[in-house]
Amino acid sequence: MNTFSRNSALITLTLLPCAAIANDGINTGDTAWMLTSIALVLFMTLPGLALFYGGLVRAKNVLSVLMQCFAITCIVSLMWVIGLYSLTFAPGGPFIGGLSKVFMAGITPESTSGTVPEVVFSMFQLTFAVITPALVVGGFAERMKFSAMLLFSVLWSIAVYAPVCHWVWAADGWLFTRGLIDFAGGTVVHITAGTAALVAAIVLRPRSGYGHTPMMPHNLTMTVTGAGMLWVGWFGFNGGSALAANGHAGMAIMVTHVSAAAGAISWSVMELVKYKKASVLGIVTGMVAGLGTITPAAGVVGPGGALLIGLIAGYVCFNATHILKRKLLIDDSLDVFPVHGVGGIIGTLMAGIFASGALGVFSGKGYAEGMNLTSQLGVQALGVVSVAAYTVVVTYVLLKLVQKLVGLRVNAEREYAGLDTSEHNERGYDLGTL
Amino acid sequence: MKMLIAIIKPFKLDAVREALADIGVQGMTVTEVRGFGRQKGHTELYRGAEYTVDLLPKIKLEVALAPDMVDRAVDAIAKSAKTGQIGDGKIFVYDLDQTVRIRTGESGVEAV
Numbered sequence: 001m002n003t004f005s006r007n008s009a010l011i012t013l014t015l016l017p018c019a020a021i022a023n024d025g026i027n028t029g030d031t032a033w034m035l036t037s038i039a040l041v042l043f044m045t046l047p048g049l050a051l052f053y054g055g056l057v058r059a060k061n062v063l064s065v066l067m068q069c070f071a072i073t074c075i076v077s078l079m080w081v082i083g084l085y086s087l088t089f090a091p092g093g094p095f096i097g098g099l100s101k102v103f104m105a106g107i108t109p110e111s112t113s114g115t116v117p118e119v120v121f122s123m124f125q126l127t128f129a130v131i132t133p134a135l136v137v138g139g140f141a142e143r144m145k146f147s148a149m150l151l152f153s154v155l156w157s158i159a160v161y162a163p164v165c166h167w168v169w170a171a172d173g174w175l176f177t178r179g180l181i182d183f184a185g186g187t188v189v190h191i192t193a194g195t196a197a198l199v200a201a202i203v204l205r206p207r208s209g210y211g212h213t214p215m216m217p218h219n220l221t222m223t224v225t226g227a228g229m230l231w232v233g234w235f236g237f238n239g240g241s242a243l244a245a246n247g248h249a250g251m252a253i254m255v256t257h258v259s260a261a262a263g264a265i266s267w268s269v270m271e272l273v274k275y276k277k278a279s280v281l282g283i284v285t286g287m288v289a290g291l292g293t294i295t296p297a298a299g300v301v302g303p304g305g306a307l308l309i310g311l312i313a314g315y316v317c318f319n320a321t322h323i324l325k326r327k328l329l330i331d332d333s334l335d336v337f338p339v340h341g342v343g344g345i346i347g348t349l350m351a352g353i354f355a356s357g358a359l360g361v362f363s364g365k366g367y368a369e370g371m372n373l374t375s376q377l378g379v380q381a382l383g384v385v386s387v388a389a390y391t392v393v394v395t396y397v398l399l400k401l402v403q404k405l406v407g408l409r410v411n412a413e414r415e416y417a418g419l420d421t422s423e424h425n426e427r428g429y430d431l432g433t434l
Numbered sequence: 435m436k437m438l439i440a441i442i443k444p445f446k447l448d449a450v451r452e453a454l455a456d457i458g459v460q461g462m463t464v465t466e467v468r469g470f471g472r473q474k475g476h477t478e479l480y481r482g483a484e485y486t487v488d489l490l491p492k493i494k495l496e497v498a499l500a501p502d503m504v505d506r507a508v509d510a511i512a513k514s515a516k517t518g519q520i521g522d523g524k525i526f527v528y529d530l531d532q533t534v535r536i537r538t539g540e541s542g543v544e545a546v
Contacts (some may be wrong), residue, residue: 321481335481
């Protein structure tokens with residue numbers, strides 16, 4: 001996104017002399033849409049993702065998950081203003097941004113980023129920085145200490161999110177300059193969150209009783225509610241990543257919608273074939289897989305490509321979930337890796353394919369000058385491998401560090417009692433008692 | 435006096451209550467319980483994670499009866515709760531030493 005889309009938006013606007021540009025270069029239409037998108041993407045985390053995850057855990061841990069999403073939102077927001085925005089988007093080197101925008105230095109209401117105020121761009125990006133570590137929560141749910149979770153999320157935002165976001169979306173980032181297509185965060189959000197959750201699940205080891213004690217979702221109604229919010233919020237996530245109120249944003253929303261629906265149908269069909277019954281959890285998980293997978297591609301593919309991307313997302317993520325759970329026996333508790341990680345990986349690769357303008361009804365907007373299918377796929381693969389590898393290594397090191405400092409897991413007794421009472425002195429429900 | 439305890443399928447509660455009312459049973463206590471007998475549990479699937487639910491929901495009925503009512507009550511429950519499928523439940527009959535109606539102080543068969 002960013003400069004690429006921003007430039008194309010600017011080019012479009014210069015071709016239209018009547019375009020409503022304020023005299024300081026700020027387009028009020030674009031700004032209005034970005035302000036809306038900020039609200040939509042924050043709504044994805046609070047309460048969307050929190051409810052989606054909250055319903056999937058056992059009743060004794062529901063508050064802990066809501067709390068983790070809420071606390072991450074607060075703490076990463078503060079970090080963003082203090083220094084994360086600067087490390088991510090201030091001019092720096094190919095690997096990390098500079099410190100010139102620490103505490104939003106020099107950013108006034110008049111500062112611009114493309115056709116919108118920079119403060120609007122920064123707030124929009126803040127919501128992405130918030131949801132990414134919140135997604136990781138699913139990997140270590142129901143067993144991690146609150147203190148360890150906070151420390152890990154802080155360190156991870158600095159050491160993983162900020163650099164990767166800079167590589168991919170800052171004008172001087174090394175993957176950006178190589179032409180990686182990642183429209184709204186296939187690598188930046190979904191591959192980082194997915195692989196981090198996988199590493200966390202392995203390092204923390206499975207929940208006590210995993211594999212022989214039933215650990216059913218305690219409230220799928222809550223999960224479906226959250227999933228619906230995620231779907232709607234994703235219009236801001238992907239549509240907002242056009243950084244303009246125009247046809248590119250409209251197309252991003254349409255392909256996002258198509259992929260979500262296709263992913264949901266695809267997952268349900270897999271369940272019908274394999275188990276003879278389509279589940280509610282299945283259809284919403286397929287939807288999330290479709291959304292995560294279209295994310296890197298949303299600005300470059302057409303509706304036909306999105307349909308295929310969604311169908312493939314449901315099929316691949318369904319199988320990935322089964323392999324992780326049944327063959328590898330990894331307790332990635334809320335399936336963050338098989339849905340977001342795998343979705344991000346295949347989505348980033350498919351963006352390189354379906355961006356092509358030569359696929360008939362499945363065509364996208366075409367490659368940037370000097371790129372073709374092979375070279376673009378090469379860059380996409382480089383992006384996937386480098387982001388995944390970097391995330392795995394740094395996440396592992398950070399978890400080991402946190403383990404040394406405060407310990408990662410609650411003890412067995414506290415885990416049995418549930419994190420709500422043992423970590424927060426509260427319970428989510430008080431039903432059935434007089 | 436006898437205490438009759440029946441474990442039945444939850445969806446049969448209304449039929450059993452009506453059948454008992456028809457033969458003149460005046461009151462009962464109902465509890466939602468879980469348990470297992472010969473009926474196997476069922477499996478639930480969540481994103482490929484398969485869980486066997488061993489303890490199935492049942493209804494426990496407790497009815498205190500005068501001696502002359504016991505056979506008819508057992509018969510009424512056995513007929514009305516029956517589906518012929520495994521898991522229909524069981525009826526237990528105990529001796530009941532004493533009954534007191536708290537409001538009036540009546541005791542024995544009068545209080546049942």
